[in-house]
Amino acid sequence: MIQDPMLNLLSATAQGDKIAFAELYRVSSKRLYAVSLKMLKRKELAEEALQEAYVRIWHNAAQYRAGKGSVLTWMISIARYRALDILRYHAVRKEDVFSDNDEGPQLSSEPMIGTEKGLLEKCLAALEVQQRQTIHLAYFNGMSHHEVTAHLDLPLGTVKSWIRRGLQSLQRCLKL
Incomplete structure (x- = not known):
């Protein structure tokens, strides 16, 4: 059985290891940001969702269960739910989350040729x-x-x- 390389970092984070948490952020933040940006389409909202996601990851690291998916999948689901919360927040207030010049969802955080x-x-x-x-x-x-x-x-x-x-x-x- 192949062990998830982020599992040790998450386990150490659950024990309060700030260095492990910083490394976990370093190896995963680009992917979580891409998910948030894809959903929210605005940099500042994606950054807000990312920050909230990592706060949750820090506080809930001990809640992760390996049998339910990889560490990255668990973290992405947290980021997705933070992004959905932001979308709902703006929808309730009838605020336009997307700017007028949006061309629709981007498929990744990197522009496609x-x-x-x-x-x-x-x-x-x-x-x-x-x-x-x-x-x-x-x-x-x-x-x-x-x-x-x-x-x-x-x-x-x-x-x-x-x-x-x-x-x-x-x-x-x-x-x-």
């Missing part, structure tokens, strides 16, 4: 409608599987299957 973006768009267009819709809701709108099921009024297993098969098709099309 034209050929990469074109290939991704081509591969997304080749998916079945249901797969494309569920992937869009989950990855571009930041919805959890449960939120997608409620939004589409479909069983959870159906949504998970469509997303999984769609991602597999994307992977084949993009040759990852």
